Structure formats: C-alpha cells, structure tokens
Amino acid sequence: MSADKQSHSRQVLDWAYPIRFIATALFSVIIILTIAQVFFRLFDHPLIWSEELVRLFLVWIGFLGAAVACWDGTHLKVDAIASRLPRAVRNILRLINGLIALIFAALLAWTSIELVKIGAMTELGALKIGDYFITEFWLYVPAVIGGGLMVVYTLARWFLIKSSDETEQKGY
Numbered sequence: 001m002s003a004d005k006q007s008h009s010r011q012v013l014d015w016a017y018p019i020r021f022i023a024t025a026l027f028s029v030i031i032i033l034t035i036a037q038v039f040f041r042l043f044d045h046p047l048i049w050s051e052e053l054v055r056l057f058l059v060w061i062g063f064l065g066a067a068v069a070c071w072d073g074t075h076l077k078v079d080a081i082a083s084r085l086p087r088a089v090r091n092i093l094r095l096i097n098g099l100i101a102l103i104f105a106a107l108l109a110w111t112s113i114e115l116v117k118i119g120a121m122t123e124l125g126a127l128k129i130g131d132y133f134i135t136e137f138w139l140y141v142p143a144v145i146g147g148g149l150m151v152v153y154t155l156a157r158w159f160l161i162k163s164s165d166e167t168e169q170k171g172y
Contacts, residue, residue: 012160016071016153023064026057052126056139063146071153073161075101102154109147115140 014020037050069075082093119136127134 016068019064019068023061026061030054030057049126060142063142067146067149070150105147105150109144112143
C-alpha cells in the first residue's frame with residue numbers, strides 16, 4: 001500500500017467495541033434465560049422473573065445496537081434515487097440525512113429523561129432483589145444512554161472518519 005493511500009485509510013479506534021461487548025453479553029443472557037424458562041416450565045416451576053428480565057435486556061440491546069449502527073454507518077437507508085444523483089448532490093443529501101439523525105438522537109435522549117424520572121417511581125413487579133423491586137428506570141434509561149451514544153458516535157464518525165471512499169459506501 002502506498003504512503004498516499006495509507007494517509008487516506010488511517011485506522012480509527014473502534015469506539016463502539018465496549019458497547020458491542022455489552023450487547024453480545026446481554027444477548028447471550030437472553031438466550032440462556034429463554035432456554036431456562038422453557039426448561040423450568042416443563043417441570044411446572046416457571047421462572048416468573050425471567051420474561052421481564054428478557055424484555056428489559058431486549059430494550060437495552062435495541063438502543064445500544066442503534067448506537068453501534070451510528071458508529072458503523074450501517075443504519076437502514078434506501079438509496080435507489082440518491083445513487084443516481086451527482087456526487088455533490090449525494091454529499092449534500094448525506095449531510096442533511098446525518099443532521100436529521102443527529103437531531104432525532106438528541107431529541108430522543110433529551111425527551112426520555114422525563115420518562116426515566118417517572119419510571120424511577122414505578123416498580124417492575126416480577127423483578128425483585130432482596131426486599132427491593134427493580135424500577136422502570138432501567139427500562140427507560142437505555143433511550144437516554146442510546147440517544148446520547150448515537151449523538152457522540154455520529155459526531156465522532158463525521159470528524160474521525162474522513163475517507164471519502166468509506167463515507168461514500170457506509171452511511172452518513
């Protein structure tokens with residue numbers, strides 16, 4: 001690889017790696033819990049708490065996965081028309097798309113803060129640790145964290161990944 005090509009394709013640290021690891025761990029726990037739930041139901045001893053915990057982890061995986069997709073630039077896009085436009089117009093559309101996504105992620109995080117406050121006062125009935133119930137705070141806080149990570153990862157992607165070849169192929 002030539003020196004010129006190396007300067008264009010500099011390696012950027014994968015900021016989403018810890019989030020990928022957490023999401024993978026949560027997904028593994030979901031699989032184990034679901035299998036255990038089916039197994040225990042066969043013997044008439046259902047794990048009452050497992051369904052609610054699986055639902056909680058699915059919410060976390062959804063928002064963390066959306067943040068990772070922002071870093072990777074792999075959110076769903078339909079480019080049937082945009083791919084036929086001149087490069088300058090495509091770049092303008094990509095910028096507009098990125099700004100809309102950035103605004104949406106910021107609004108998601110900001111407006112979810114109120115839900116987190118309300119959820120902190122509501123208990124999840126089946127999830128109890130000792131004498132304490134887990135609150136819906138843990139069900140709503142992924143929207144704040146995920147939205148915040150989407151903002152950070154989108155901005156980091158704009159400023160750290162500057163190779164026009166990669167941004168042409170992947171996302172905004």
